[in-house]
Amino acid sequence: MTEESIAISYGRGHLPLTLPEKAKATLIRKRALPKLPDSKAAIAAALSAPVASPPLTELAKNRASACILICDITRPVPNRLFLRPMIETMVAAGIPIGAISVLVATGLHRPNLADELSELVGDPWVLENVRVENHYARDEAAHVDLGFTKTRHTPVKLDRLFVEADLRIATGLVEPHFMAGWSGGRKVIAPGVAHHETIRTFHSARFMENPLAVQCNLIGNPLHEEQLEIVRMLGEVYALNTVLDEDRDLVCVTFGEIIASHQAAVDFVSAATQVPLARKYSTVVTSSAGYPLDKTYYQTIKGMVTPLDILKPGGTLIIASECSEGFGSPEFRKAQARLVELGPERFLATLTAKSLAEVDEWQTEMQLKPMRLGKVELYTTGLAGEDRTLTGVAMIDDIKAAIDRSIAASGDPNVAIIPEGPYVVPRYAA
Structure with a gap:
């Protein structure tokens, strides 16, 4: 597999990936289905x-x-x-x-x-x-x-x-x-x-x-x-x-x-759609499926949750999402601010007694799932300033360098790459 052949969905197109030399990439895609001719x-x-x-x-x-x-x-x-x-x-x-x-x-x-x-x-x-x-x-x-x-x-x-x-x-x-x-x-x-x-x-x-x-x-x-x-x-x-x-x-x-x-x-x-894999990975690179799903950070969280079955505990999940429309609703912004202020455990404690969730805070609750398992790193060109802080995850500007750091930290050169993000569901099948 050449470096040029690897690209992930991003905005209305694709984001080419250049991998470190030591990386051993596994590309995870849906099984090809025949297009309807008419x-x-x-x-x-x-x-x-x-x-x-x-x-x-x-x-x-x-x-x-x-x-x-x-x-x-x-x-x-x-x-x-x-x-x-x-x-x-x-x-x-x-x-x-x-x-x-x-x-x-x-x-x-x-x-x-x-x-x-x-x-x-x-x-x-x-x-x-x-x-x-x-x-x-x-x-x-x-x-x-x-x-x-x-x-x-x-x-x-x-x-x-x-x-x-x-x-x-x-x-x-x-x-x-x-x-x-x-x-x-x-x-x-x-x-x-x-x-x-x-x-x-x-x-x-x-x-x-x-x-x-x-x-x-x-x-x-x-x-x-x-x-x-x-x-x-x-x-x-x-x-x-x-x-x-x-x-x-x-x-x-x-x-x-x-x-x-x-x-x-x-x-x-x-x-x-469900792809069985015989191993878990310390480094997983995915997307938010491109436009229109990656218009906001709010929708991006779906891409963080879907591949968790193949992420090793303590591993790094790297996700690319354009966020062309920015962060999301004012209510979601407030929920994320509470997450950043309180931390994951205290934030979850504020939710468990409610019979009615506050608007859009459920997406913040879903973000707790990847945060419990490992480290989340986000590549985006659509967020700036406070928006980047309110994500509650690590921000990166170079995916290749992020993969390199993850490999060095884990000692595991195997990298899972999911170009279509949450439209593909990898399953760990030992």
Whole structure:
């Protein structure tokens, strides 16, 4: 492997890596999946031959309205490929185009507006012909109260536009998620279009510290189980799920009943995404998966958590993230300031008694996981001044020098390199 052949996702491109001569690199990538030769045809086939439901053209008959959920800008979902075909199918089946809406599932993230909304939707025709709205989790009047889940008593309040639609469809990207197991499907509803109390309950320490609330695990995962219960409380819901390769090209699309169609996409991608390795490493180099996931430091933490299974205790995790949009929300900044002031143990102690997490402090809580295991070092060109201090991790300006220091400290020349960051899940398999 030549030095020139190693590059990791960074911003809208890649960051070339030059390794010390003594380094022995292991490149960890997803198993290659065949690209779909005709994305439009694959989407049409999914809509006409769905999983555990009638075709979309039949689902849309005799419906007065429809609402389609899409993920926010932090997910590279190919909305440009499927929104118009879905909408045109609904209109052909009799739903008035004025009664069809697209709702951006922002959770507690900021709204996507103006040029960013155009980039997200990816099709001017959609923006010109249907209502496109952002979800606002703090808008009390915009939600319907469905009560509480029976298992863990989570308050369930969801966006009125989606709840009251006659035909409800969630769309998204199925990829590893460091808390909910897998993204997409039911997760686009909760937390995607949930009220802040629902989201903050999900992100409280009783969920976050559960050892089963980890990437690629759905069995016994308390977040996943709550999401399934919320879907069942809501009633009839469908989903379109996409899977992308490292080039962001479509390799799988499923449509149908939301739980069954999501599981079908998970089954397709699971084995390719999880990479078994026979050893752990004292030095792990990873990314935040590039744009759009590395727009903020807030999202960068996902890349810190995903490779922990192969990091030796006391090892060094080096992550590159552009952070082109800066740090993250004001609430996240406050949580990070508390972490820096109190230290990891005292910060965690402030969380464990809460039934409702403070907004965005859950991401700081997740940062405790790599900090407990080893040393975290961040390469970024998007943070300056106080922002760099508030990360709570070591800042580096030279990845090669950081790798060299880690090898010298550990005496272990083996280096794991994960170009696509949290989209790949390395597993230690002794």
